[in-house]
Amino acid sequence: MPYDVLLGQEGKKEFLLGNEAVVRGIYEAGVSVASTYPGTPSSEIGDILYVLGNRMGIKFEFATNEKVALEIGAAAASGGLRSFVFMKHVGLNVAMDSFVSLAESGVRGGMVVLSADDPSMHSSQSEQDNRYIGKFVKSVVLEPSNPQELKDFIVAAFDLSEFAGHPVLVRSTTRISHVRAVVKFGKPREKNEWNYRKNPSLVLIPENAYKAQESLWQRIVKVSKSKYANYFNRTYGSSDTLIITSGSAYNYVEEALSKLMKEARILKVGMSFPLDTEGIMQEVRKAEKVVFVEEGGPFIEEQVLAECALQSVSKKFYGKSNGMVPYSYEMDVDRVASSLSRVFEVDYEPVQSAGGAPNREPVLCPGCPHRATYYVATLAMRQKGIRSPIAPTDIGCYTLGFYDPYRLGDFCYSMGSSIGSSSGFSMVAKEKVISFIGDSTFFHAGIPALVNAYHNNHNFLLVIMDNSTTAMTGGQPTPETSPPFNRVDIESVVRGIGIKDVFIIDPYDLKDSLETFKKALSSERLSVVISRRECALEADRKKPLSELKVFQVNQDKCTRCYNCIRNFSCAAFYTEEGRVKIDPELCDGCSVCSEPLVCPFNAIEVVE
Amino acid sequence: MVSIVFAGVGGQGVITVAMIIGKAAVMEERNALMTELHGMAQRGGRISVDVRIGDYRSAIIPIRSADLLVGFEELEAVRNLGKLRKDGIVILNRRRVHPVSMTIRKMDYPDDLIREQLEKFQVIDVDADGIAFKLGNKRVANTVMIGALHSTGVLGLREESIIRAIQGSLPDKLWEVNMKALEEGKKIVPLQAARTK
Numbered sequence: 001m002p003y004d005v006l007l008g009q010e011g012k013k014e015f016l017l018g019n020e021a022v023v024r025g026i027y028e029a030g031v032s033v034a035s036t037y038p039g040t041p042s043s044e045i046g047d048i049l050y051v052l053g054n055r056m057g058i059k060f061e062f063a064t065n066e067k068v069a070l071e072i073g074a075a076a077a078s079g080g081l082r083s084f085v086f087m088k089h090v091g092l093n094v095a096m097d098s099f100v101s102l103a104e105s106g107v108r109g110g111m112v113v114l115s116a117d118d119p120s121m122h123s124s125q126s127e128q129d130n131r132y133i134g135k136f137v138k139s140v141v142l143e144p145s146n147p148q149e150l151k152d153f154i155v156a157a158f159d160l161s162e163f164a165g166h167p168v169l170v171r172s173t174t175r176i177s178h179v180r181a182v183v184k185f186g187k188p189r190e191k192n193e194w195n196y197r198k199n200p201s202l203v204l205i206p207e208n209a210y211k212a213q214e215s216l217w218q219r220i221v222k223v224s225k226s227k228y229a230n231y232f233n234r235t236y237g238s239s240d241t242l243i244i245t246s247g248s249a250y251n252y253v254e255e256a257l258s259k260l261m262k263e264a265r266i267l268k269v270g271m272s273f274p275l276d277t278e279g280i281m282q283e284v285r286k287a288e289k290v291v292f293v294e295e296g297g298p299f300i301e302e303q304v305l306a307e308c309a310l311q312s313v314s315k316k317f318y319g320k321s322n323g324m325v326p327y328s329y330e331m332d333v334d335r336v337a338s339s340l341s342r343v344f345e346v347d348y349e350p351v352q353s354a355g356g357a358p359n360r361e362p363v364l365c366p367g368c369p370h371r372a373t374y375y376v377a378t379l380a381m382r383q384k385g386i387r388s389p390i391a392p393t394d395i396g397c398y399t400l401g402f403y404d405p406y407r408l409g410d411f412c413y414s415m416g417s418s419i420g421s422s423s424g425f426s427m428v429a430k431e432k433v434i435s436f437i438g439d440s441t442f443f444h445a446g447i448p449a450l451v452n453a454y455h456n457n458h459n460f461l462l463v464i465m466d467n468s469t470t471a472m473t474g475g476q477p478t479p480e481t482s483p484p485f486n487r488v489d490i491e492s493v494v495r496g497i498g499i500k501d502v503f504i505i506d507p508y509d510l511k512d513s514l515e516t517f518k519k520a521l522s523s524e525r526l527s528v529v530i531s532r533r534e535c536a537l538e539a540d541r542k543k544p545l546s547e548l549k550v551f552q553v554n555q556d557k558c559t560r561c562y563n564c565i566r567n568f569s570c571a572a573f574y575t576e577e578g579r580v581k582i583d584p585e586l587c588d589g590c591s592v593c594s595e596p597l598v599c600p601f602n603a604i605e606v607v608e
Numbered sequence: 609m610v611s612i613v614f615a616g617v618g619g620q621g622v623i624t625v626a627m628i629i630g631k632a633a634v635m636e637e638r639n640a641l642m643t644e645l646h647g648m649a650q651r652g653g654r655i656s657v658d659v660r661i662g663d664y665r666s667a668i669i670p671i672r673s674a675d676l677l678v679g680f681e682e683l684e685a686v687r688n689l690g691k692l693r694k695d696g697i698v699i700l701n702r703r704r705v706h707p708v709s710m711t712i713r714k715m716d717y718p719d720d721l722i723r724e725q726l727e728k729f730q731v732i733d734v735d736a737d738g739i740a741f742k743l744g745n746k747r748v749a750n751t752v753m754i755g756a757l758h759s760t761g762v763l764g765l766r767e768e769s770i771i772r773a774i775q776g777s778l779p780d781k782l783w784e785v786n787m788k789a790l791e792e793g794k795k796i797v798p799l800q801a802a803r804t805k
Contacts, residue, residue: 362649574706
């Protein structure tokens with residue numbers, strides 16, 4: 001089995017992805033319950049637990065969204081079990097309502113929430129720094145720097161959580177969760193027994209919440225005064241320049257210093273809330289210059305500067321607050337060296353990358369049913385005389401419809417925002433509103449918005465692109481996945497709301513899909529097209545070799561009208577001296593481009 | 609200490625190859641770090657993976673610091689040249705995957721740009737797809753690349769570790785053809801060196 005190495009003996013060393021180290025960590029910590037909604041860069045944790053959960057004695061499930069996941073974990077922790085909930089950074093926004101309450105109530109069994117932040121937005125809509133959320137809700141905040149620490153901090157976080165009766169937020173980032181490094185295993189601990197007692201602080205009516213508020217601050221103070229205050233921090237090196245750093249930013253500091261041939265004293269913060277201000281201020285007092293190198297906002301920096309103001313300590317400070325360290329995007333050795341060069345007043349100009357290479361935008365895979373859906377939707381609108389629709393879209397592979405040639409993507413904020421914004425657009429816009437959402441996103445946050453749209457009588461066309469999987473994060477199951485789970489049928493949900501104009505298409509059948517789209521576009525009220533076709537990557541995995549075929553362009557028949565590349569635009573097409581060709585390595589054999597609606601000259605043929 | 613950039617397009621197995629090198633290093637009790645960068649596309653997007661063997665903390669290779677660039681696709685190799693040391697080596701599979709944005713504009717693959725940029729470096733051409741085709745299994749192209757990479761000697765890893773790492777990532781029945789692919793890959797560097805002399 002692929003992930004079996006994670007069950008290895010104490011003392012073993014493996015080359016693990018940060019997310020794999022997380023799974024080992026919760027196994028060692030004796031976690032009983034875990035839940036998530038998939039999101040990059042945390043997705044692999046769920047993939048592994050889905051396979052390995054039972055053997056690790058961990059009850060794991062993919063929840064419909066992050067808020068549900070957090071509440072599953074909170075229930076387990078209230079009965080004394082250890083629970084673990086994980087998500088990408090923006091997922092914590094969805095879970096926020098209950099996360100605030102969780103910190104208010106406190107926990108009995110250890111509970112750790114992992115947020116995988118994504119500085120530089122490699123696969124996200126923002127680079128929010130969730131350490132601020134941790135401080136805002138007043139949970140403990142830990143910041144590991146590498147896969148080994150990710151595992152070790154998680155194990156310690158559970159002990160800390162149980163010691164203080166308080167949840168712990170572990171903040172990872174892309175360059176920790178998605179870094180592979182050597183990780184040494186520890187010993188798995190026994191699991192806690194279920195031991196539920198009624199507890200009024202879990203019922204946050206005003207009277208109980210009023211008491212919980214006092215206890216919350218006591219829990220934070222308890223952590224500050226315990227051995228944990230500086231347990232996760234480390235200080236070394238001798239110099240009157242002090243660099244305070246944390247998380248993945250720490251990884252770049254020493255190599256940057258060696259590039260500049262300089263030295264510094266390094267204070268690596270592992271627990272950034274509550275902060276060990278006493279220990280840190282001792283170091284600050286000894287230093288002449290104090291530099292803050294963090295990824296995200298000036299989180300530690302602001303806390304230390306506030307303490308310096310309180311204690312009237314004045315030093316030369318270098319950080320994000322005074323523009324000495326950049327605010328945005330992930331750090332690396334070159335960026336840190338460039339910031340430090342200002343501290344040491346030396347020159348450092350990293351040579352820029354070789355330029356000139358044309359961009360390679362992300363694309364829908366060959367065979368992707370979304371491409372066919374976008375193609376017919378566009379064709380139907382053209383035939384109905386709809387020139388410039390407003391097309392809210394959502395979070396998933398289909399967001400790529402934003403790019404040429406489809407250009408169907410006018411609004412995309414967060415999970416489910418396509419439908420909410422469509423209500424708003426259809427309330428005021430003169431343009432036709434046609435909105436796109438995927439199946440998993442529909443379940444996650446689309447349903448309340450669709451209820452709103454129907455109830456308030458909004459008029460737009462919603463296209464639910466149902467590929468029966470959470471494709472963009474690697475193909476996790478959805479509420480439609482069955483067996484062993486109960487299948488939730490999207491059509492029944494939509495009809496159950498009361499919506500009358502519901503159409504089902506198979507996007508590979510272009511002719512029928514075109515007629516159906518035109519019907520749906522003629523509707524004068526809220527209508528829904530469910531475009532149903534399995535993700536091509538998933539389908540390919542099941543396809544027997546005998547069914548594999550590829551297509552080619554018959555140059556004798558091709559008239560060079562270029563409709564295929566201009567409007568259908570499969571990633572397997574390319575041009576050479578004006579000729580359209582198909583890369584056989586990339587062709588998925590879906591055959592959609594050979595339909596007369598894409599190639600009216602029947603020039604695209606199967607390679608015999 | 610050695611830093612290697614692997615660059616290509618989603619679906620080419622770039623990550624798998626990088627991982628084999630990382631695992632081989634770990635088998636020799638060396639410290640290894642690996643990080644990958646890919647966008648939101650599942651297939652066809654650009655991918656680059658940094659692998660560093662030795663006493664590093666940063667998985668990301670700084671600008672102009674990589675010893676080797678292993679290109680699985682020409683344009684992606686060029687895109688990552690900025691990471692390569694001035695005297696670094698490029699190992700390149702001459703494969704072209706046309707970006708869709710160029711195809712829509714009916715643009716040909718940018719051969720001139722690629723030639724111009726690669727000229728500044730020592731480039732080892734590997735016809736990995738051609739060799740794999742001759743061996744009767746086009747999926748072993750990446751093993752040919754590993755063979756060529758290993759034979760530069762820059763990795764400083766024992767062949768036995770690399771073989772074990774490849775073995776760990778394969779079902780037994782594919783073993784023999786991959787061993788042949790590795791052998792073919794190993795011949796390329798000495799051959800090209802002989803030719804330039």
